[in-house]
Amino acid sequence: MSRDNILHRVRTALGRSAGQGVADPPPVRIRIPDVDMEQRIATMLAAIEALAGKTHRAATPAEACAFVAAAIEGKSAVASNAPYLAECGISSLPGVRSGITDREELRGVCAAADVGITSADYALADTGSLVMIAGPHEARLVSLLPPAHIAVVPRERILTGLDELLSILPNPADATSSMVLITGPSRTADIEQILVRGVHGPGQITVVVVG
């Protein structure tokens, strides 16, 4: 049995025995900087724009909704089931498919849609990242299949960075089978080192911060 064989080889190589415990690993290194919300928002929007993402600040959910409506004018859109999107009135905008819970149906809709609209569980200010946790409220493919992605995030969810995220969520596996950090539009430089956006994931990403 390869499992026992390999574990045995590992132990022999390390001079350890089966069932032997371990000394404590080096303590984790988590450093959370002290940054106020306005500064976080500014940093995050700048980071996203530096990655050729688009940003918009909406004072209220209604404003966010109006912005999204204009952005998806004439296009087909799919929205995740995030309660926040419903709160903003985005899920019920004309031209937006939402409330899908069937996997095959979702896949088909996402594959055909021009725009995918989501919220985000958190955002990371220093890198301009969205934190997408898969669950009943957010499916994986909405922010992945359509060529454009719009994320609408209330300001309270903006964290300073990865360290803060991991201190709030020390084990993401407790919450979900998939946590994805999205940092800018999909890109590649695989041919002659020339940058091209929108390879497999969305080539256009717009982050709307509300509040």
Next chain:
Amino acid sequence: MGNRVSLFVTCIVDQLFPKVGMDMAGVLERLGYEVDFPEDQTCCGQPAFNTGYRDEARTMARHFLDTFESSERVVAPSGSCTSMVAHHFAELFQKEPETLARVHSLEKRIWEFSTFLTEVAGVDDVGARLDDVVTFHDSCHGLRGLGIKDGPRRLLERVRGLELREMQPAEECCGFGGTFAVKFAELSGAMARTKIDAILRTGANTVVALDLSCLMQIQGALSRAGSKVRTMHLAEVLASR
């Protein structure tokens, strides 16, 4: 604090570039040091060590320890040879505690030439004069092994009449690498040519470095390319008046 300094000239200086050794001695004497040359010295054993012949390297290292046993200070015109003694001798004697103790003692008493000037003698200006445009090549062992970057530049900047230009890219290996230069000759040559392209782009007349192995590689490539650019060891520059 005495003022005796023993020269470890290195076998390459002894056999191929003796003037460098004489110049180094001259600079040190002018600074008030009493310079001696332990005649038993030969080679630090680096070529053997780098080629994988540790027993042979150990033999030479032992001889080296004996030669410099009673030297208060040892100075060498080479980053790579100094690095061999300061970093690798200890690896050779892990199983011999007594010899290892002698190695650790020697590690504290040996310096690469430019480091000795800036950190032990505490000088930047040795009163040199050289009307020339030069560029400086950072030898890898000196740079990454011994952390030498600013010292030689400070010394060069105080040489009257000298203009220092930095090459771009900087810090790239010249391709010597000991027996690498002959085992992988074509590759070594390609690396040398990239290095001399960077040198020629500076427009300098002279390349200065701390290590003669690098200078031999660089000068060899410059000469093969028909260039008039010359190489000088730092000691030769600092001895110029």
Next chain:
Amino acid sequence: MSVEFDRKIHNTLADANLQLAIYAATGRLKEKRSETVTADALPEYEELRSQANAVKKHTIENLDYYLEEFERNVEARGGKVVYAKDGTEVADFVRALAKERGARLIVKSKSMTTEEVDLNERLEHDGLEAVETDLGEFIVQLAHQHPYHIVAPALHMTRYEVADLFTKRLNVPRETVIEKQTAIARKVLRQKFLAADIGISGANFLVAGSGAVVLIENEGNIRLTTSAPKIHIAIAGIEKMIPRAQDLATFLKLLGRSGTGQLLTVYTSFLSGPRRSGETDGPDEFYVVLLDNGRTRLLPDRGKRQSLYCIRCGACLNACPVYRKIGGHSFPWVYSGPIGAIITPQFMGISHEPSLPFASSLCGACAEVCPIKIDIPKVLLELRSEVKKAEVREKRNRLEKLAFRAYAWLMTHPRLYEMAGRLAASAAPPDGSSWIRSVPAPMNIGPLRAWLSQRDLPPAPARSFREMWRRR
């Protein structure tokens, strides 16, 4: 060195366009990396490196414990762990699963580990279609080649070569505009993603405390590979383990910057188990294959064990003056650059390519940029010593051994050394100011010939240093 190695190096050096491509591409990546790790950009850089080294050291030294913890946590989330001792077992597992599920089409994301075991070839033998989805990997797969560089698999190809390849293999009209080539690949691969039965990925990290795999990318193909098909198989070397999710605060800061100068790559996925109840999409089945393939052979050696700390960022390749000349395809195995030079002999045995540890000038640029502080030059030196010991045991290369023994002997006899020096000098042309371009035929052998093939030789001085010193 082997004839093969020598030939590949020579051919790469002789190809002027390739030389330019390799040097420029690695130069750009090197530049980008250095901008993100300056004292201003990342004041904690050295601290992070030390932390990463310490965490990896601890994990590797207790690897069995963490493997078991990982397994428990994967299974607690509804996944399954499979151990594979080599490529055959990996392929057997995938093929058996595919057969059981009636699967035909597999999509793959970039994984050096799967390259290591030639997974695609093995799967194709069984009539399974395994499609690479990373653009660079897709291209080299179409060309039947191995990736050229850990991060940039098609570094060596021009857009014109890509155009030819696409026309020939995808049956599309010839297209040389890079954006349009990318769009072609996107279209072709999208169909594959949506039709695939199985998605196979590697893993950048395995998180023991979570039973999770962490994957980083810029294109989105990994997300699609691991989300669209109903089955996800992650294949990873056992050494990819880290203890806790929180350790990612250290490793992710180093990986993006070191590899491509990005703070974070576009997508960072933390995946544990099949989709949970309430999750609309994601795989129904989740497997992690833990591969040995020689890693346990490497483990006992305390000095060289650090070779397993590698996070595959590629920084050492970009910094290496040798890689920047000979490129990825000159190396004898799938791993190239400085990391390839140290793990290849340890995984494959030193006789696989005995001269590989010597294909380095020991400049130390690799150790300087390694985010985990692997002392690559030190490992190279140890491997060199092992090669020479093996030669002595096998009675090969005796002339060289003899020469070095003679040289060591001579160096411990100063008077004889001096005489030998004078003798050699007398055989050389008299002291002139010009360097030597060539020597008479009988002398033009061995190291002298090798030296002269590339550069001139210094003339012998009239007097050695010690003679001059005596005359002062």
